[in-house]
Every structure is written in C-alpha cells, then in structure tokens.
Amino acid sequence: MGAYFIRRIIIAIPVLIGLTVLSFFIISLTPGDPLLARMNPEALAQTAANPELLEKARERFGLNGPLPVQYWNWLTGVVQGDLGYSVSTRRPIIDEIGPRIWPSLSLMIAASMFAIAFGIPAGVIAAVKQYGRADYILSGVTIVLISTPSFVIGLLAIYIFGVNLGWLPVGELYTFGKEDDVIDRISHLILPGLVLGTFGAALIMRYTRASMLDSLGSDYITTAKSKGLSSRIIIIRHGLRNALIPIITVLAFLMPELIAGAVVTETVFNWPGLGQLSVIAANAGDPSLMMGIILIVGIAVIVASIIADFGYSVADPRIRYTKGS
Amino acid sequence: MRRRSIAALIATVVMASAVAVPAVAQDETVLRTARLSDGFNQCHPVNAQTGNQYQWWGTIFNWLVKVEADSRTVVPDLATSWATDDAQTYTFDLVQDASWSDGEPFTADDVVYSVQWYLDNPDAYQGFQPEWPKVASIEALDDYTVQMTLDAPNSRFLGNLAGIANVILPEHVLADATADNILDLPFALCDPDAVVGTGPYTLENYEPSQLVEVVANPDYFKGAPNIDRIIFKDFADPALAIAQLESGELDLVFRVPPDEEARVSNIPGLTLVPSENPGIVRIVVATEKSQWSDPKFRHAMSAAVNRNGIVDGLYQGNAKVLHNHPGFEVTDTSLSTYDPDKARALLEEIGYGGETFKILYDASLPENQASMPLIQSDLQAVGIPVELVPTPGTGDFVDKLFTYVDGEGRALGDEGFDVATATTPEYDGFMHIGGTEALHPDVSNTYYRAPNDAHPKWLSGYNSDAIQDLWAAGRATADAGEQATIYGELGDILYTDMPMVHLFVPNIANVASDCLGGEFDIHLSERESFMDVEAWEWTC
Numbered sequence: 001m002g003a004y005f006i007r008r009i010i011i012a013i014p015v016l017i018g019l020t021v022l023s024f025f026i027i028s029l030t031p032g033d034p035l036l037a038r039m040n041p042e043a044l045a046q047t048a049a050n051p052e053l054l055e056k057a058r059e060r061f062g063l064n065g066p067l068p069v070q071y072w073n074w075l076t077g078v079v080q081g082d083l084g085y086s087v088s089t090r091r092p093i094i095d096e097i098g099p100r101i102w103p104s105l106s107l108m109i110a111a112s113m114f115a116i117a118f119g120i121p122a123g124v125i126a127a128v129k130q131y132g133r134a135d136y137i138l139s140g141v142t143i144v145l146i147s148t149p150s151f152v153i154g155l156l157a158i159y160i161f162g163v164n165l166g167w168l169p170v171g172e173l174y175t176f177g178k179e180d181d182v183i184d185r186i187s188h189l190i191l192p193g194l195v196l197g198t199f200g201a202a203l204i205m206r207y208t209r210a211s212m213l214d215s216l217g218s219d220y221i222t223t224a225k226s227k228g229l230s231s232r233i234i235i236i237r238h239g240l241r242n243a244l245i246p247i248i249t250v251l252a253f254l255m256p257e258l259i260a261g262a263v264v265t266e267t268v269f270n271w272p273g274l275g276q277l278s279v280i281a282a283n284a285g286d287p288s289l290m291m292g293i294i295l296i297v298g299i300a301v302i303v304a305s306i307i308a309d310f311g312y313s314v315a316d317p318r319i320r321y322t323k324g325s
Numbered sequence: 326m327r328r329r330s331i332a333a334l335i336a337t338v339v340m341a342s343a344v345a346v347p348a349v350a351q352d353e354t355v356l357r358t359a360r361l362s363d364g365f366n367q368c369h370p371v372n373a374q375t376g377n378q379y380q381w382w383g384t385i386f387n388w389l390v391k392v393e394a395d396s397r398t399v400v401p402d403l404a405t406s407w408a409t410d411d412a413q414t415y416t417f418d419l420v421q422d423a424s425w426s427d428g429e430p431f432t433a434d435d436v437v438y439s440v441q442w443y444l445d446n447p448d449a450y451q452g453f454q455p456e457w458p459k460v461a462s463i464e465a466l467d468d469y470t471v472q473m474t475l476d477a478p479n480s481r482f483l484g485n486l487a488g489i490a491n492v493i494l495p496e497h498v499l500a501d502a503t504a505d506n507i508l509d510l511p512f513a514l515c516d517p518d519a520v521v522g523t524g525p526y527t528l529e530n531y532e533p534s535q536l537v538e539v540v541a542n543p544d545y546f547k548g549a550p551n552i553d554r555i556i557f558k559d560f561a562d563p564a565l566a567i568a569q570l571e572s573g574e575l576d577l578v579f580r581v582p583p584d585e586e587a588r589v590s591n592i593p594g595l596t597l598v599p600s601e602n603p604g605i606v607r608i609v610v611a612t613e614k615s616q617w618s619d620p621k622f623r624h625a626m627s628a629a630v631n632r633n634g635i636v637d638g639l640y641q642g643n644a645k646v647l648h649n650h651p652g653f654e655v656t657d658t659s660l661s662t663y664d665p666d667k668a669r670a671l672l673e674e675i676g677y678g679g680e681t682f683k684i685l686y687d688a689s690l691p692e693n694q695a696s697m698p699l700i701q702s703d704l705q706a707v708g709i710p711v712e713l714v715p716t717p718g719t720g721d722f723v724d725k726l727f728t729y730v731d732g733e734g735r736a737l738g739d740e741g742f743d744v745a746t747a748t749t750p751e752y753d754g755f756m757h758i759g760g761t762e763a764l765h766p767d768v769s770n771t772y773y774r775a776p777n778d779a780h781p782k783w784l785s786g787y788n789s790d791a792i793q794d795l796w797a798a799g800r801a802t803a804d805a806g807e808q809a810t811i812y813g814e815l816g817d818i819l820y821t822d823m824p825m826v827h828l829f830v831p832n833i834a835n836v837a838s839d840c841l842g843g844e845f846d847i848h849l850s851e852r853e854s855f856m857d858v859e860a861w862e863w864t865c
Contacts (some may be wrong), residue, residue, distance in 0.1 A: 030720075084768045087535060089364075090372050090508050091450075096533055137555045155564065170572045171565045176355065176538075176556055270558075270565045279561055280364075280534055283689075285720035 016295070017075075020150050023294045024071045027287045033146045050270065063087070063287075074291060083292045086152065088284035093292040096197060101296070103173060104273030107266070108258045110193030115200030120202075120247070123208020124240060127216060139209075142202035149260050154195045154268035161191060171269040192269040200254045207250045209245035218242070252308030256301055354551070354863040358577040359566050364845055366452075368520050369499075369513035370490040374452035376852035378440060379489045380579075381537045381557045383855035385522035386492035388485060389417055389436065389855045396603065396764050396849035399483050402856075403431065403493055406473075412803050419469040423546035425495050428525040428776045433465035434518060438496035440473070444682075449504040453489035456482060462815035481767045482801040487853070495521045516720060525859035531532065534559050550859040553685060576838040581852050582691065583640065586834045587609040598835045600847050603763035605647060606692050607825040608700075608771075610754045613786035616680050617753060623823040626670040627661040629707040630700055632711070632829050634663075639695050640831050651763035653816030659665070659826070662819065668707040681710040686756035687714040687722035688715035692831060693756055700828070726755060750786075757825070761850050766812040767821075769794045787824035840865035 058064040065073075077084055083093035123263050124143075126135045145153075162170035169175060178184040215221070216239050224234045262275035270276070274293055281289040373759040374377075389404040404417040423431040443450065443457040461476040475482060485491075498521050502510055515531035516543035522528075525547065526539035530793035536555040541550045558575070560566045567585050571592055581589055581597075588840045590597040590654040606625065611615050617623070627648075636644040648661040682704065692717075701711040716722040730751070735741055762768045773788055773796075799808055819825075835847055843862030848854045 085508070089366055091367065091514060091533060092509075095514065099532065132585055158565070158568050163568055166572065170568045170574055172558075175574075176357065267561050268565065270562070273534065277534065278562055283718060285718065286734075 008306050010307065012306075015302065016298050019298045020075070020291065020295060021071065022318065024074070024287075024291060025067065027290055028067055030285055030287070035156050045214070055118040057163060066080060067243045071304055075289075077278065079297065083295070084280075084288045086286055086289040088281070088286040088289065093289055096289060097274065097292050097296060100272055100274050101276050102273060103271060106189060107196060107273055108255070109261060111197035111200060111258055112251070112254065114194055114197035116251070117199075119204025120208050120240075122205040124212055124235065126205065126209040127212030128235060135209075138205060142205045144201040145198045147294060148198075149263045149264075150195055150199065151268050154192070154197055154265060157191050157195055158268070161310070167195075171271070173272055192265050192271050195256060195268075196265040199261060202302050203254070203257075204247065204250055207247055211246045213241055215239045215243040220295075248308055251311070252305055255304035259297055259300065326482045328402045337549050343361045353553040355554045355556065356577060356861075357556045357558065358494070358554050358579070358862065359560055359564055359575060360579040361560060361563045361582065362580050364559055365775055366476055367508070368515040368528075368531075369507060369510070369561060370455060370492055371449045371507050372452055372513065373490045377559070377630075379559070379852035380541065380557075380855050382489060382492060382525070382528040383853065384555060385520065385524040387423075387527055388491055388493065390486050392484070392487045392848070392853060393853075393857075394846045394848050397484065398768065401486070402487075403436070407483065409518045409803075410484075410527070411562050412475075412480045412482070412801065414472065414474045415482065416466070416470065416472045417585075419471065420546055421469050422542060423523050425497070425521045425523055427495075427498075427521045428495050429495065429521075432468045432469045434468075435465050435496050435818075436471045437465050438499070439492075439494045445776075446504040446507075448508055450490065453488060453490045454638060456485045456488065457491070459512055460573075471707070477797070478801040478810075481765065481800050484650075484765065487856070489852075490770050491704075492598070493523070500816075517634055529554075533580055536563075547859055551862045553860070567617045570836060574845060576842065578836045579833070579854070581834040581836055583643065583831060583834065585853050586643070589834075591837045592836075593838050594839050596839055598837050598847055600764070600835060600851050601644070601645070602830045603761040603850050605651060605762060605830055606696070606756070607647070608754045608759050608828065610824055610826065611750050611752060611786055612824045614753060616678070617682075619675050620822050621671045621675045622677065623826055624660045624676075625668040625677075625707065626704060626709065627823060627826045628664045629668040629709065630672070630703045630826070630828060634660075634727045635696055635699055636829050638828075639699070642845070643834070644829045646829050646832040649816060649820045649827055650769040651827075651830065652766040652769055653812060653819070655816070655820070657661050657820075658697045660823065666772075672708055677708070679708065679710065683713050683714050683751075683753045684721065684755065685714045685716070685752035687719050687758075689718045690756075692758050696828075697756070722755075738773055743792045749791060754826075764850060767796060767799060767814065772825075775821055785824035787822065792818055820845045838865075 020271070074084065081094075083097070086092065086093050086096050089096065122138045126138045129135050158170055161168045162175060168191050169184075171192075173185070174181070174188055175184050183206060212235075216235075220242075221234060221238060224238050229238075259275070260269075262273060263278055264275070265271065266273045266275035267279050274296065278290065278293050283320075341615055356379075360377050360380055363377050366372050366374050366378055368382075387403045389402060390399050390407070391402040392398060393400055393563075401420075403420055403423060404420045405420050407415055409415045417436070418431055419436065420835070425431060440460055440463045441458045442454055444460065447458065457476045458481055459477070459482060460473050463475045464472050466472055498512060499510070499657075500518070502512075502761070507513055512521070515528065517528045517531060520528040520531075523546070525545040527541055527542050529540045530536070530538035537561060538713070539555050539557075540552050543549045551647075558566070563582050564580055565575060565583070566575060566588060568582070570578055570589055573594075578589075589595060608624070610623055632646045636642060648655045648658045651659060660828060675726075684697070684701075685732070686697055689696075697713055697715070701713055704711045714725070716725060720860055733741075757772075759774075760768070770793075773785075773792060792815060795811055795818070799811045801813070802811070833851060835851060837845070837847075838861055841861060842864040844857060844860035845859075848856070
C-alpha cells in the first residue's frame with residue numbers, strides 16, 4: 001500500500017513536467033509583449049521605445065533566448081525553489097502566490113463541505129423518494145444550479161444577501177478591523193463558498209441519487225430488509241456505504257472543477273486567491289506568473305487524486321493497492 | 326459525552342472570537358477607497374506605473390512641490406520656497422522640521438540622493454520617468470537648501486516635479502540600493518517595516534493586488550491628519566466595488582464605470598463627483614505612409630466624424646468634444662467641425678483612391694468598445710473604407726503598436742532591425758486613449774518627442790524642428806504672455822497639420838461619501854487627489 005502511493009508520487013513528477021512544458025509553449029503563443037502590457041500611456045511614451053531598456057528587462061525576466069532555453073532556465077529555477085519574478089508586478093512570484101494559497105484552499109474546502117453536505121443527503125433523499133415530490137424538486141434545483149453560470153449566482157447572491165438584506169458581507173476575506181475574528185472570516189466565506197459549491201453540490205446529488213438507486217436495488221439490501229433492519233440502517237450503513245465509491249470518484253474530479261470555478265468566484269467576490277491571481281496574470285499577459293500558478297494548481301490536482309485513491313481504500317476494505325496495481 | 330465536548334469546544338471558540346480585540350479602536354476614523362483602474366505594483370519610483378500608486382504614494386511620500394486641485398498651481402511641499410532667475414538654476418529652501426517615519430530627520434541629502442541615484446541609474450526606471458534627467462548638477466548648499474542646475478532652461482520643471490516618479494526618498498534606508506538589487510529590496514516590495522516616508526501616513530499593511538493600508542502619522546510636519554486610517558482597495562471587477570458602495574463598505578471610489586453612474590448617484594449618503602478628464606481619445610495617423618501624408622486627408626477624417634453625436638448618444642453629454650490637443654486653446658474649429666460634404670470634397674481634391682484605412686485599437690478599453698463602430702461608420706459614409714483591427718488586450722495592442730518594419734521588412738525585435746529605416750508601421754492609425762495633456766501644452770510634447778536618437782519619429786511619425794523649437798521656447802520662458810504666443814503658434818501648427826485626429830474625452834465619475842469633508846476635493850488629474858489628504862475630515 002505504501003509502495004503504491006510512493007510510486008504515484010514518483011509518477012507525478014513527469015506528469016508535472018509534461019504539464020509545464022505544454023503550458024509554457026501554449027503561453028508563449030500569446031500575442032503581446034508582457035513587459036509593456038500594463039504601462040500607462042504616458043509611461044509607455046516615455047520609456048517603451050528604448051530597445052536597450054527593454055532588452056535588459058527581458059534578460060532579467062528570462063524572456064530572451066529560444067523557448068527551450070527559457071523553459072530550461074525556468075525549470076532549473078523551480079527545482080531550486082525560485083519561481084522567478086512577475087513581469088507585470090516585478091515582484092517575486094513566490095510572494096505573489098504564497099499569500100493566496102490559503103484563501104483558495106479555504107474557499108475550496110468550504111465549497112467542498114457545502115457540496116457534500118447538500119449533495120449527498122439530497123441524493124439519498126431523491127433516491128429513497130424516487131419519482132416523488134422531493135425527488136422532482138431536488139432534481140429541478142440541481143438542473144438549475146448546473147445550468148446557471150456561477151458569476152450569475154454570485155452576483156445575485158451579493159445583491160440579495162449582501163446589499164439588500166445586509167445579512168452577509170459583500171466580498172473579500174474579512175471586514176477591516178476584524179482580521180482576527182473567526183466569525184467574521186466565516187461570514188465572509190459563506191457566500192463565495194456556497195456559490196463555488198453549487199455546481200459540485202448539484203453534481204454530487206445526481207451521482208449520489210444514481211449510485212444509491214443502484215445500491216438499493218442490490219440483493220444484499222433485500223437480505224438486510226428480510227433480516228428486519230431499520231430503514232435508517234439499511235439506507236445509511238448498507239446502501240450509502242456501498243454507493244460511496246463512485247461518489248468518491250466524483251469528489252476527486254471535483255477538485256479541478258472547483259479550481260476552474262474559483263477563477264470566476266474569486267473575481268466576483270474579490271477573494272484574494274489563486275483564481276483571482278490567474279485572472280490578473282492572464283489580463284496582464286504575465287507568462288512567468290501564469291506558469292507559477294499552473295505549477296501550484298497541477299500539484300494540487302495530483303495531490304487530490306492521490307487522496308481520492310486513499311479514500312477508496314477507506315470506503316471499501318476490499319480495495320488494496322498491490323504491486324501490480 | 327464526546328458530542329458534548331465538541332460542542333463545548335466550538336462554543337468556546339465562538340465566544341473567544343466574539344470578544345477578540347479588534348485591530349482598530351472603536352472611535353478611529355477609517356476611509357475606505359478604491360480607484361477602478363489599474364493596480365498597485367511597488368513602492369519605489371523605478372516601478373512607478375499606475376495611477377493607483379500615485380494615489381496612495383501621496384499619503385506616505387512627499388515631493389519637493391505639489392499641485393492644488395486644478396493640477397496646475399504649484400504649492401510648497403518639502404520645499405517651502407524656491408528661486409530661479411533663468412528657469413535653469415533652481416534653489417530650493419527645504420522644510421526643517423520634517424522627519425522620516427522612522428524618526429530620522431529629513432535633510433537636503435535626501436533630495437540629492439533621490440536625484441543623483443537616478444542620474445547614476447537611469448535605465449532602472451521602467452515606468453513613469455522623473456524630471457531628474459533634466460538636472461545637470463545638484464548640490465546641497467546646507468542641510469536645508471538644495472540647488473539644481475538644469476541642462477537647459479525649463480519653466481515647466483517646477484510643475485513637473487509633482488509627477489509620481491519625483492517622490493523624495495530616504496538616503497539612510499536606500500543608500501546601498503543598486504540598479505541590480507533595487508527591485509528586491511524590502512522597501513521596493515512594500516514591506517511595511519521597511520517603507521519609510523515623510524508623508525502624513527505610514528504604511529501599515531500591503532497585500533499585493535488586494536489592499537494598501539496606511540495609518541496617520543502623528544508627527545507629520547504639516548500636522549497630524551484628521552482621518553486615522555485609509556484603506557486602498559484593489560478590485561478585479563468593478564461590479565463588486567459598486568456593490569460595496571451600496572452596502573456601505575466603501576466610502577470613496579474613483580473612475581466609476583459610465584454605465585453605473587445613474588445607479589450610484591441614487592445611493593443615499595453618497596454623492597457623484599464628476600471630474601474633467603485631462604486626457605484624450607483620438608486617432609493617431611501614420612503620417613509617414615504616403616497615402617495619409619497629406620494633411621487634407623486628416624482634415625477629411627476630422628470633418629467626417631460626428632463628435633457631438635458620440636458625446637450625446639454614447640455618453641449622454643458626459644464627455645467633451647476635442648478638436649486639438651486639450652492643453653491648447655482652440656479658437657478656430659473649422660477643420661474639425663462635422664461636415665461630411667466637406668470631407669468628401671477634400672478627399673476628391675487630394676485624389677484619394679479609396680485605400681482602406683486600418684485602425685488599430687485596444688478592444689478591452691470601454692472608450693473603444695462602443696465608439697469604434699460609430700467612428701468606422703462615419704468615415705465610411707464619406708468614402709474612407711475602414712478596417713478595424715481590435716486587440717483583445719493592452720499587451721497585444723502595444724505589441725502591434727511597436728511593430729515597425731524597416732526597409733528590409735524586419736520588425737522591431739528582429740535581428741538586424743534597422744531602426745533608421747523603420748518608418749512603416751502595420752497600422753494606418755490607432756486609437757490613443759488617456760494621458761493628461763489638458764494640464765499644460767508642454768505635456769503633448771511627450772507624444773512627439775523622440776525618446777532617444779534611435780527613434781526620431783514617434784507614434785504618428787510626425788515631427789519637425791519647428792514644433793520642437795516652439796516647445797523648447799515655451800519651456801525656456803516663464804513669461805505668461807510669451808508662452809501664450811508660443812503655444813498659440815504651436816497649437817495652430819498641430820491643428821493645421823493634424824497628425825492626430827482628436828475626437829472626444831469622457832468625463833470621469835467619482836463617488837464620495839457625504840461624510841467626507843474638510844478640504845476634501847478631487848483633483849483635475851484625480852490620481853493626485855491624495856496630495857492634501859491630511860486636511861480631509863471625516864464628519865460623521
């Protein structure tokens with residue numbers, strides 16, 4: 001078992017390299033000079049036409065030379081813990097990315113918790129009450145949630161709960177002056193967490209329902225009923241437990257969905273995470289910053305899939321990873 | 326039992342959080358502001374690139390002089406007075422009771438350092454340029470007197486000293502800075518423990534692309550500010566800033582999007598504060614291309630565009646029609662008054678062959694998004710086929726802007742590129758937006774001045790000794806009458822030759838809480854508005 005996970009980690013390295021190579025060359029195709037992208041028209045007029053100045057800046061930011069050389073320099077820097085400098089802000093990339101990891105992580109954790117807390121019970125209820133009123137209502141809600149873009153849900157949530165009702169704060173990480181207030185931080189997390197989690201909740205609900213229906217139709221459920229077990233034990237201990245394995249798969253794939261969704265959610269709520277930073281980097285045409293974000297996100301997705309593998313073995317004791325797996 | 330323990334733990338955490346001491350005293354006044362334009366970047370003028378920096382640097386740094394709300398009238402700052410007989414040698418008397426926020430006294434050595442560091446490291450500056458390149462020599466006559474001698478007389482020097490890149494820096498903190506390490510220094514990276522200024526506020530917190538927090542400096546040499554704390558917020562999406570205005574989480578917002586003006590003006594407790602835009606929206610024509618080299622072609626373009634229609638239709642009158650560079654007085658607008666028949670007659674007169682005119686523009690800018698189709702339609706109505714060349718963002722726009730092709734067809738950046746023969750850009754014209762030319766006629770020189778000998782022609786490819794001599798003459802004299810004559814003649818040349826077809830400029834909408842009082846005012850160049858922030862008051 002341990003050897004399996006060590007192998008997974010080792011295999012992740014060439015996967016990451018492949019991801020960064022592909023990303024690097026795609027980003028290099030982006031039109032525009034990142035050194036000049038954010039300059040004010042006056043600043044541009046004063047400095048941008050100086051070829052020598054631009055050449056020195058390109059050298060500093062590793063933007064000169066052939067692409068393979070640029071990539072190699074970047075990679076060797078990463079191995080030494082140096083992600084380079086952001087072209088648009090001139091700051092070390094590690095300083096740009098570092099403070100944003102926890103906000104993104106906390107948002108994704110909150111979104112995942114909401115997705116699971118809503119999706120699994122809703123899916124169980126829909127399956128148990130198949131073709132009943134509850135099933136139709138929950139299915140309708142999930143279709144709406146899947147179909148509605150997250151920025152629409154986000155803006156509606158802001159204006160209903162933040163502006164009009166005043167129940168929750170309007171965006172950002174905390175209220176100024178309450179940086180250490182846990183309740184304030186949680187209150188700021190609620191809306192973006194709910195918005196980011198809606199797609200995942202709807203997805204989990206659909207898969208849970210389908211998986212539960214499959215599970216509840218199994219022979220061992222019939223056996224459990226014939227033994228006189230209560231409905232609660234049958235549904236939770238026997239039905240849901242066995243329905244969890246495909247749901248864990250969904251949860252594992254939820255991570256990339258959350259990361260993608262976080263780009264929009266963090267922008268709408270001005271949430272200072274990696275998603276917002278990726279928008280800033282894309283708008284600025286900042287290749288070095290985008291590469292740093294891609295690397296961090298790639299690592300996160302790989303870690304999530306390894307955690308999901310571990311979750312399988314917990315959910316189903318029959319699953320053990322051996323030398324051949 | 327286990328569940329009760331968990332519940333007790335949660336309750337303890339909640340109660341502890343509820344009584345957590347806030348970072349701010351309950352009676353502290355806090356101003357929360359945002360400028361819905363660019364971002365923050367760094368804390369050293371080598372990287373002065375944005376108007377947002379200009380705003381919050383105005384709270385922690387000082388200049389030798391600053392400007393009043395008209396963005397033109399020069400008033401003392403670190404220099405209490407100045408003298409010059411020839412607009413070439415300037416002697417500044419400095420304030421004697423100013424100190425840096427770490428307690429070190431401010432002296433003439435700091436001014437000498439700030440200027441000399443630039444002169445020793447000019448290539449380190451990557452954004453707005455300071456005035457220091459004009460300084461031939463600088464000397465501290467004593468601890469509180471500095472004398473600068475310029476390489477040529479320049480009456481604009483004093484006014485330009487209020488530019489962002491001219492902030493005075495602490496020698497005792499930055500003495501070891503070099504061009505190679507400047508961007509890595511904690512000062513440049515806005516480490517609150519390292520950033521030291523003489524301003525009314527000190528840097529308390531800096532979160533890149535999120536917020537800047539400054540707190541009042543009780544030892545400020547002009548008197549402690551009235552507002553205790555200012556938070557500058559950065560928004561990737563203006564919609565959230567508007568929502569925070571409505572919910573009361575923002576007090577002052579600069580550059581509200583035009584389509585939000587009507588809504589924010591109805592929010593109780595807030596006042597819409599429009600300000601004139603000192604910039605421009607214009608078509609810069611590549612005049613070195615033979616088919617566009619005749620000024621009458623540009624006159625035809627100018628007469629073809631219905632500026633008033635755009636101002637009234639797109640901006641509901643919240644924009645200003647431009648006929649020439651905004652810093653110049655315009656007495657005769659006959660060449661640019663909307664007259665399609667006149668435009669057609671001019672085109673026929675010059676034998677225009679119907680060549681397509683390619684206009685490059687940055688499609689991410691709101692000023693371009695709605696107006697470009699209208700401009701295209703107006704030009705095509707008089708017989709000028711127009712191909713719009715939008716770019717998705719500023720980076721791509723700038724890249725195309727600099728795609729000059731030399732005599733051998735090589736582009737800027739290509740090996741062997743011969744800048745001496747580089748006169749043919751890909752575009753025929755491009756949309757130019759922004760700037761602050763309304764502040765003074767000399768500002769327009771930026772867009773005609775060769776940045777270096779390698780680029781004798783800039784933007785429009787139009788230049789001449791005559792206009793450069795007039796600009797130089799305008800700078801060489803401080804006499805208002807002489808300047809009026811010089812700039813009058815210069816304005817006439819620029820209008821007659823019209824290398825740039827000026828169109829309009831939208832007004833800037835700003836929103837302020839009714840609680841802001843004292844000497845609160847928004848400058849003509851709104852990014853300078855925090856220059857006198859110590860005199861603002863929070864009246865609620």
